[in-house]
Amino acid sequence: MLQPHHHLLPLFTFIFCSCWVLNRVVSDPQIYFLTKRCNPYYEFLVSNVTLFDENINSTLRDIREQIGGQNKHFATAEGAASGGNTVSTLFQCRSYLSTADCVACFDVAATQILSCAPGDPGGHVVYDGCYLRYDISRAFFGDTTQSVNSASCGNQTTDQPAAVFTSAVQQMLMNLQRATPKITGFSVATKTQVPNNGPTIYGFAQCIETISQSDCKDCLNASYNNMQTCLPNSDGRAYANGCFLRYSTTSFFPENQTIDITPSFKQGSSNKGAIIGGIIGGVVALVLTFLALFVWIRRLKRPKRAPREDIIGASKLKGPVIYNYNDLKAATKNFSEENKLGEGGFGVVYKGTLKTGTEIAVKKLTFQHFNRMEEDFENEVKLISNVHHRHLVRLLGYCIHGKNRILVYEYMRNSSLDVFLFGKMKGSLNWKQRYDIILGMARGLAYLHEEFHVCIIHRDIKPNNVLLDEDLQPKIADFGLARLLPEDKTHLSTKFAGTLGYTSPEYIIHGQLSEKTDVYSYGVVILEIIGGQRSKELRVDGDIEGEFLLQKAWKLYEKGMHVELVDETLDPSDYDVEEVKKVIEVGLLCTQASAEIRPTMSEVIVLLQNKDLLENRRPTMPVLIEPN
Incomplete structure (x- = not known):
């Protein structure tokens, strides 16, 4: 019944259930979902899907043993190399989580990542409490912002003046950005209070342990910039391959997890220095605000895109096949009524048989606003034709003939x-x-x-x-x-x-x-x-x-x-x-x-x-x- 990784899911169903039974004191594994991606199979062809899945299983077992048995919050594992099916896996949970919560977050992440289709050569999933990724190569252990680099913002604001709250958050995030790479384990939880009896702000920064100090700093800098879109909301998260940054006016870690990060960076020695720093911070904030506004306006002027990372291997995408109108006309018997499969809002669909004997579904589109369609049609069709998934109908190509716009799909024998x-x-x-x-x-x-x-x-x-x-x-x-x-x-x-x-x-x-x-x-x-x-x-x-x-x-x-x-x-x-x-x-x-x-x-x-x-x-x- 469970098709992808069907031999793996029972294992993790048992693991997940046993975790909750054996650890009833679990407080909060923080499994608020942030993002997920499965690398499409066409980016890299796995030579033996069964063996590849077994290797994924092996790495996940190894990692769970490390975090559960050795009380680790960061772990890597590599599946056995055989026939080019090596799998490397990396997991990190937030350092303030208990071992039981860390394991619970892993179990949810593992179940989620196993929902990728068999043979997908990589995947990642990010939750508030943890990050899990697997790939065909261990080279990604050094990634920082290559494929994951985004932010998730809350929708609540505080009753504090926006400028005061924003300045306080920015200062805390900058301190975290400077301190975290210098601390063993690349992980810091801290808090600060907004001036004039304002709310307490809780902050956390973490980098994966397989990158350098400078890479950690660069990753957190990118996350800091992404976080500007969240201010002055009361909470926000920025996440990337190599790091995680979060702030909130609601505590999300135990009080005893906070540390004093002031020794990790030099303090100004005079009020003058503080004033200059404040001015510079204010100017930077103003510039970032204008940049965010500029980007927002630009996005309004183009088709809406998801605020997530670019696809890996996008340069490999191929264009759709361009069909000859007369060939499609012959294949559908001149778009005859007997070949008609159905009609919907976008047009009429006909069954067609090409000269090669290949059966196809031919959709003649109907649009009232032809000018817009003419401008965007080829670009949008190229985009759609690169959508490949076992549960999505494959677009094979298209045809433009006068004002006719025709799409050619794979034919489904069992109808709808x-x-x-x-x-x-x-x-x-x-x-x-x-x-x-x-x-x-x-x-x-x-x-x-x-x-x-x-x-x-x-x-x-x-x-x-x-x-x-x-x-x-x-x-x-x-x-x-x-x-x-x-x-x-x-x-x-x-x-x-x-x-x-x-x-x-x-x-x-x-x-x-x-x-x-x-x-x-x-x-x-x-x-x-x-x-x-x-x-x-x-x-x-x-x-x-x-x-x-x-x-x-x-x-x-x-x-x-x-x-x-x-x-x-x-x-x-x-x-x-x-x-x-x-x-x-x-x-x-x-x-x-x-x-x-x-x-x-x-x-x-x-x-x-x-x-x-x-x-x-x-x-x-x-x-x-x-x-x-």
Whole structure:
């Protein structure tokens, strides 16, 4: 059922559970998720996937033994070299965590990183409490900011004057930046108070132990610069391959972990020096503020990109195939009605057969605003064509002919998921197949949101846009096409931006678009897959008032009867009741009214595969937007 690394997951499920059983005094492993990336398989071809996975397993076992048995907070390991499948792994948890919390954070990180597809030649995951990375080469032990270099900011501000608070935080972060490389272990926790009885600010800096002092200083300097985007918010984190920097007005480490860092750097000997330093700091802060404003304005003028690191090996990306219009015309029998597979917001799809015998799906796009499409079409298609994932439909190429814009995709013989849920194949999917589709969709969306070098928000996740291959594995279609929409168009004025019944309330009502919009739609599809009922289909049983699917699922969940949502065509002996209840709860977590508390897609993957994690999260009531 669990496809990637299926032979590894049981091990870490056991490890994770045993950790929590044996260490009930665990206070806080700080598993707030920050970022994750799996290196795509096409960046480096692993010669033996099974052996490579075994080597990953070996390094993870080694590291867990080091941090659990030897009370380490930093560890590296290398898998056995055989057939070019060597694996190097690095782990670091924050020095203020207890051994039990460090192990707990590792277990969550290991489970998360094992969700990368088999054969992915590398990956990393960052939490508040720890950082885990593996790769085919140990050369990354010296990386500082090469592939991970970003910041995550809180959304609360203090009641202090912004300039005073910002200055105090900047001074503390600069002190940490100067002191940390000089301290054994490259790790410092400190605190300071904002002048005039202001709040206490807690700060922490840490570098990995495989880099030099100068590299540590450079990494923290980059993180300090990234952190400026968070001020004057009350908390912020900056993270990179080689270091981690955090501040907050709320304590996040034990009081006895703070140290006096003043001996680590020279103090000014006079008030004059302090004044000059203050002036310089103020000027630097002002310049950084203007630079941040300039970057922000520039970003508004171009397509939205995720605030995350560039993809490794981006220079290796290849352009899509350019097809001849007459060849596509012949392949689809002149775009005949008999070859028509379906029609959606973006255009009509036809089945085609090339002269070579290769079957393809040909989508003739329909846009009202041709000028914008003409400007951006080739660039956007090149971007989309480089999205490669086992759970995303592969874009093979395109064709431009006059005002025709055509996309050519791989052909899926089993059509779309809606046919198996609501159409002529209704009732033919067993529980394992449904679970695999739910998990596969999560992996595809996580790649679009968090692992590709540009964040791609789908905007229209629904069963019609989930195709099934010959093994009934899901492949999400039409991703990236929303990027071709004119930027001045909103969700209210275009038919392309979503489907009622699947679209999140914040997008429908306020036009607020984020990855959490897709998470909401995905949650609705989970409930459809389990219930075998369309989300917008009103069900009336006898004298009972009709209910939409989301409304029905929530009411059953409140009564502890959510397993009654299960499609009646499923054989009760075919599924585990507790597993079904868990998946329904994940669906409800995804459809919560507040976008902020919905999980990310990478968190969804972990939740689906680990029952214990779900016990600490309870869904809140969704908002029902009735599709009229």
